[in-house]
Amino acid sequence: MTYDISKKYxxxxxxxxxxxxxxxxxxxxxxxxxxxRFSRDDMxxxxxxxxxxxxxxxxxxxxxxRYSGKPLVLMxxxxxxxxxxxxxxxxxxxxxxxxxxxxxxxxxxxxxxxAAALCLVQLFLDNNDGQEIDxxxxxxxxxSLAFEYVTKFGNSxxxxxxxxxxxxxxxxxxxxxxxxxxRNSDSMTLDGLNASTFIYDEFHAAKNWKLYNVxxxxxxxxxxxxxxxxxxxxxxxxxxxxxxxxxxxxSILEGETEDEAQFSALYELDETDDWENTxxxxxxxxxxxETVTLTSLQDDYTSAKLIPGMLPEFKSKHLNIFCADAxxxxxPEDIRPYMQKVDLEELSKGRKEYIFGAADLSTxxxxxxxxxxxxxxxxxxxxxxxxxxxxxCYVTEYALxxxxxxxxxxxxxxxxxxxxxxxxxxxxxxxxxxITEYKKIAMIDTISYDQWNASQFCINMQNAGxxxxxxxxxxxxxxxxxxxxxxxxxxxxxIIDYNPLVIWAFNNVVLAIQDDGxxxxxxxxxxxxxxxxxxxxxxxxxxxxxxYVTGKLGGGDSEIYxxxx
Numbered sequence: 196m197t198y199d200i201s202k203k204y205x206x207x208x209x210x211x212x213x214x215x216x217x218x219x220x221x222x223x224x225x226x227x228x229x230x231x232r233f234s235r236d237d238m239x240x241x242x243x244x245x246x247x248x249x250x251x252x253x254x255x256x257x258x259x260x261r262y263s264g265k266p267l268v269l270m271x272x273x274x275x276x277x278x279x280x281x282x283x284x285x286x287x288x289x290x291x292x293x294x295x296x297x298x299x300x301x302x303x304x305x306x307x308x309x310a311a312a313l314c315l316v317q318l319f320l321d322n323n324d325g326q327e328i329d330x331x332x333x334x335x336x337x338x339s340l341a342f343e344y345v346t347k348f349g350n351s352x353x354x355x356x357x358x359x360x361x362x363x364x365x366x367x368x369x370x371x372x373x374x375x376x377x378r379n380s381d382s383m384t385l386d387g388l389n390a391s392t393f394i395y396d397e398f399h400a401a402k403n404w405k406l407y408n409v410x411x412x413x414x415x416x417x418x419x420x421x422x423x424x425x426x427x428x429x430x431x432x433x434x435x436x437x438x439x440x441x442x443x444x445x446s447i448l449e450g451e452t453e454d455e456a457q458f459s460a461l462y463e464l465d466e467t468d469d470w471e472n473t474x475x476x477x478x479x480x481x482x483x484x485e486t487v488t489l490t491s492l493q494d495d496y497t498s499a500k501l502i503p504g505m506l507p508e509f510k511s512k513h514l515n516i517f518c519a520d521a522x523x524x525x526x527p528e529d530i531r532p533y534m535q536k537v538d539l540e541e542l543s544k545g546r547k548e549y550i551f552g553a554a555d556l557s558t559x560x561x562x563x564x565x566x567x568x569x570x571x572x573x574x575x576x577x578x579x580x581x582x583x584x585x586x587x588c589y590v591t592e593y594a595l596x597x598x599x600x601x602x603x604x605x606x607x608x609x610x611x612x613x614x615x616x617x618x619x620x621x622x623x624x625x626x627x628x629x630i631t632e633y634k635k636i637a638m639i640d641t642i643s644y645d646q647w648n649a650s651q652f653c654i655n656m657q658n659a660g661x662x663x664x665x666x667x668x669x670x671x672x673x674x675x676x677x678x679x680x681x682x683x684x685x686x687x688x689x690i691i692d693y694n695p696l697v698i699w700a701f702n703n704v705v706l707a708i709q710d711d712g713x714x715x716x717x718x719x720x721x722x723x724x725x726x727x728x729x730x731x732x733x734x735x736x737x738x739x740x741x742x743y744v745t746g747k748l749g750g751g752d753s754e755i756y757x758x759x760x
Contacts, residue, residue, distance in 0.1 A: 196233045196234075196239055196240055197233075198230065198233050199242065202242070202246075202274075202278075203271045203274050204245070204271065204274040204275040204277065204278040205278075206271070207271035207272060207274065207275045208226045208229055208230060208275060208278075209230075211223060211226040212226050212227065212230065217474075217475075217477050217478060218478060219461060219462065219463050219464065219465050219478045219479075220465050221444075221445060221448050221459070221461040221463065222460065222461060222462060222478075224448040224449065225279075225448060225458075225459065225460060225461070228448065229275075229278070229279060232283060236286075237285065237286055237287070238283050238284060238285055238286060238292055239283075239284055239286055240278075240282045240283060240284075241281070241282055241283075241284050242282070244281050244282065244284075245277055245278050245281050245282045247320065248277055248281055248316050248320055249269055249274055249277055251315075251316055251319065251320060252267055252268075252269055252312050252316060253266050253267065253268055253269075254266070254351075254352060255267040255312060255315070255348040255351050255352060256347075256348070256351035257308075258347045258351075267308065267312060267348070269312075270481070270482060270485055272460075272462075272481040272482070273305075273309060275460075276298065276309075276460055279293060279458045279460070280293050280296055280421070280423075280458060281293075290418065290419055291419050291421075292455055292456065293421075293456060293457075293458045294419075294420050294421060294422065294456040295422050295454075295456050295457045295458070296421070296422065296423040296424065296457075296458050296459070297424045297426075297440055297441065297444050297457070297458075297459040297460070297461070298423065298424065298425045298426070298459075298460050299426060299427075299428070299441060299459070299460065299461045299462060299463060299515060300425070300427070300460070300462040300479070300480075300481065300515070301427055301462065301479040301480045301487075301512065301513050301514060301515050302427055302487075302512040302513055303480075303482070303486055303487035303491075303513075304462075304480060304481060304482040304486055304487065305482055305486045306396065306425045306426075306427075307337075307340055307341055307344055307396065308344055308348075309425065310330060310341060310344075310394045310396055310423075310425050311330070311341060311344035311345045311348050312348060313392075313394060313423065314328050314330050314345055314375045314392070314394060315345065315348055315349060315352065315375070317391070317392045317421065318366075318368060318373055318374075318375055319352075321391070321392075321419065323373070323391060323418075323419075324371040324372055324373065325371070325372045325373060326368075326371075326373035326374070326391045326392070327373070327374065327376065327388070327389050327390050327391055327392075328373075328374070328375045328376070328390070328391060328392045328393070328394075329375075329376050329378060329388070329390045329392070329393040329394070329410065330342075330345065330375060330376070330377045330378070330393070330394045330396065331378050331379075331380050331393065331394065331395045331396060331406070331410070332377065332378065332379055332380065332396050332397070333380055333381075333396060333397035333398075333400045334379060334380075334381065335379045335381070337379075337396060337397060338364070338377050338378060338379040338380075341377050341396060342364055342377035345366055345375055345377060346361050346366060349361070349366050349375075358370065364376060364377050364378065365377070380395075380400075380401070380406055388409060388410060388413040389413050389416075390410050390413045390414055390417075390420075391414065391417050391419075391420060391421070392420070392421040392422075392423070393410045393414075393421075393422055393423070394423040394424075394425060395407060395410070395422075395423070395424045395425070395426075396425050396426070397425075397426050397427065398424045398425075398426040398436065398437045398440070399426045399427055399428060399429025399430075399431065399437045399511075400429060400431070401431075401435070401436045401437065402431065402435060402436075402599070403436065403599065403600070403601075403602045403603070404436050404602050405602065407422075407424075407436060410422065424437075424440065427511060427512050427515060428463070428511045428512070428515045428516055428517045428518070429511055429517065429518075430507065430511065430517075430518055430523075431702070432517055432527050432528075432698070432699075432702045433527060433695050433698040433699050433702060434603045434606075434607075434695060434696075434698075434699040434702075435699075438517060441459075441461065443457075444457060444459035444461065445459075445461070447459070448461075462478065462479050462480070462481050462515060463478060463479050463514075463515040463516070464476075464478050464479055464514055464515065464516060465478070470510060470514055470516060471496075473489065473492075473493065476489070476492060476513075476514060479513070479514045479515040479516075480492070480513070492513055495509055495513060496509060496513075506518075522705045522706075523702070523704065523705055524681075524701075524704045524705060524706045524719055525681065525684065525701055525704070527698045527699075527701045527702045529684065529685070530684070530691065530697075530698060530701050531698065533684065533687070533689045533690060533691055534690075534691045534692070534693045534694075534697070534698065535690065535691075535692075535693050536692065536693045537583060537585050537690065537692035537693075538577070539585065539636055540636070541576075541577040542569060542575070542577055542583070542636060542637070543635070543636030543637065544576070544577070545574065545575065545576070546574065547636070547637050547638050548569060548570075548572055548575065548637055548638065549637070549638045549639075549640040550567045550568060550569050550570075550633070550637040550638070550639055550640065551567070551568045551570070551639075551640050551641055551642075551643075551737055551738075551740040551741040551744065552565060552566065552567045552568070552630070552633075552639060552641070552642035552643070552737055552740065553565065553566050553568075553642065553643045553644070553666065553732075553733040553734075553736035553737035553739075553740055554626070554630075554642060554643070554644045554645075554649070554652075554733065555644075555645060555729045555732050555733050555736070556621065556623065556626075556644070556645070556649050556652060557621055557729070561594070561727065561729065562588050562589065562590055562594075562613075562727050562729040562730070563588065563589040563590075563621050563626060563729070564586060564587065564588045564589070564729040564730045564732070564733045565586070565587055565626065565630060565642075565733055566584055566585065566586040566587075566730070566733035566734050566736070566737040567584075567585050567633055567637070567639075567737065568582060568583070568584055568734075568737040568738060568740070568741055569582070569583040569585075569637070570582055570741055571688075578690055580688065581688060581689065581690045582683055582688055582689050582690070582738070583690045583692075584689070584690070584691045584692060584734050584737065585692040586691075586692060586694060586697055586730045586733060586734060587614065587629060588612075588613050588614065588694075588696055588729070588730055589613070589614045589615075589616050589621060589625070589626065590604050590608065590613055590614070590615060590616070591615075591616050591617075591618060591619055591620060591621060592615065592616070592617055592618060592619065593618070593619035593620070595608070595615070600727065603696075603699065607695065607696050610695075612694045612695060612696050613696055614629075623651070623652045623655070624655075626652075627652070627655060627656060627659065630642070630656075630661075631659065639661060639662075640662065640744060641662045641663075641664050641740055641744050642656065642661055642662065642663055642664070642740075643663075643664050643665070643666035643736055643737070643739070643740040644663060644664075644665060644666060645665075645666060645668050646665045647668075653665075664740070666736055666739065666740065669718075670707060670708075670709045670716040670717065670718045671709075671716050672718075672739065673716075673717070673718035673719065673735060673736070673739065674716040674717055674718065675739065675742060676735050676736065676738045676739030676742055677706075677717050677718055677719060677735055678717065679738060679742065680734070680735050680738050683738075691734070694730070696730060697730045697731070697734075700727060700728050700729065700730040700731045701728075701731055703721055703726035703727060703728050703731075704719045704720065704721065704728050704731050705719075705720055705721070706718070706719065706720065707719075707720035719731050719732060719735055
């Protein structure tokens with residue numbers, strides 16, 4: 196097949212590969228993948244289909260500000276996206292190769308206009324009767340904006356409304372029973388979907404896979420389905436849909452996994468880039484100086500620097516960098532370097548050490564967690580100078596059915612990071628038996644617990660010979676260990692046994708602050724009921740247990756802890 200450099204989208208691909216256009220590593224990999232396909236025997240590039248779709252977009256008229264009334268002309272990077280989506284066909288049946296798309300691009304790149312144009316391209320040019328094209332907005336406001344683009348672009352194509360009939364949130368093409376429906380992800384019903392194409396805008400806000408999976412499964416009988424995600428980065432990290440989708444796409448681009456149906460355009464900064472260097476900003480902003488100016492980005496950056504709480508918003512929306520929430524206690528990216536798989540057998544070699552534990556019990560849909568802490572010991576060869584935290588978590592079968600986080604829980608159960616307990620309630624005997632196993636590798640000094648809902652568990656543990664101590668859940672109790680954990684973490688004195696559930700829990704933590712004008716007490720807290728933080732609570736509480744047993748309080752409430760050795 197001819198690699199026709201006269202086409203703007205081919206020239207764009209070549210300019211990336213030659214380094215004439217600054218691009219992220221993952222865009223370069225996508226361009227290499229695109230070019231390599233021209234030498235394949237099982238697929239071909241349909242120039243005619245790509246070009247007619249690009250020409251069709253040019254028939255639409257813009258309607259905002261200085262561009263009002265002018266044709267909607269795709270920029271080279273947008274043409275390249277069209278080429279990747281619509282160009283590649285399987286020789287065996289002439290069907291499109293690409294059925295799944297992730298367009299990861301910064302704000303003000305024209306995402307909503309592009310989404311609306313893609314919807315109309317599919318409606319008019321896919322030549323299928325009964326098409327259902329769903330455009331999903333993240334909010335009511337976003338959905339309204341998207342519908343405005345769809346209807347006004349549609350009106351520019353059919354000003355007399357001979358073919359297209361607009362309704363409240365739907366643009367219909369009655370003669371072939373096809374339509375574009377613009378929906379709000381928060382309020383849409385999931386019944387009766389039969390999407391031939393769907394576009395999920397601002398996917399970064401999705402907390403689970405439910406809506407995406409329903410939309411994808413609705414395409415089961417489609418001959419040429421198309422599932423498109425268009426989004427910026429966001430604040431939901433490990434375990435959440437966009438973060439995991441991007442990770443899977445990177446794996447494909449790097450050749451670790453194979454999925455010919457997936458196309459991804461990841462406009463972002465590279466990990467090694469200095470995000471404050473304006474020379475790098477074009478990597479996340481392919482429409483720089485077209486739909487957004489460098490001056491406006493610099494103004495936003497200056498404002499964000501003056502108000503640190505605005506920095507996560509600037510970095511995530513304008514530079515496509517996943518960030519922790521501005522109110523978050525510790526960025527999971529600061530936790531990640533200190534997470535590694537802890538070898539419990541290595542810890543048990545030589546003389547047994549005293550360890551300190553903390554338990555956070557639940558009943559049905561919540562997580563149950565316990566953490567054991569090994570403190571620094573120069574007689575130990577395995578991380579002798581570190582505070583080592585090992586956390587174990589449990590969930591019930593009931594939670595796998597009813598919890599808002601059930602998709603995440605199911606995944607972690609399958610991966611072995613979350614222990615499943617049969618039935619509708621936590622069996623505390625299972626937890627006790629697992630804690631007892633630690634006696635084989637260490638001497639357990641004290642285990643602290645939240646008194647709520649733990650009376651019988653405490654009695655059973657004491658009868659089994661464990662030293663149990665109630666731990667108040669008030670802010671004053673957590674103040675000293677919370678501050679001490681933060682100090683230990685940022686001085687590199689912490690090792691946390693690797694578990695993606697624990698990273699997810701840190702992502703959910705904000706600080707509860709009690710300031711009486713004289714002193715300030717803090718404690719890890721959750722931003723919402725769905726955001727479970729039990730593993731973090733037991734990590735900090737295990738440190739608090741050690742501090743209060745040994746007298747290493749470091750400040751805080753004198754009534755925090757009254758027992759222990």
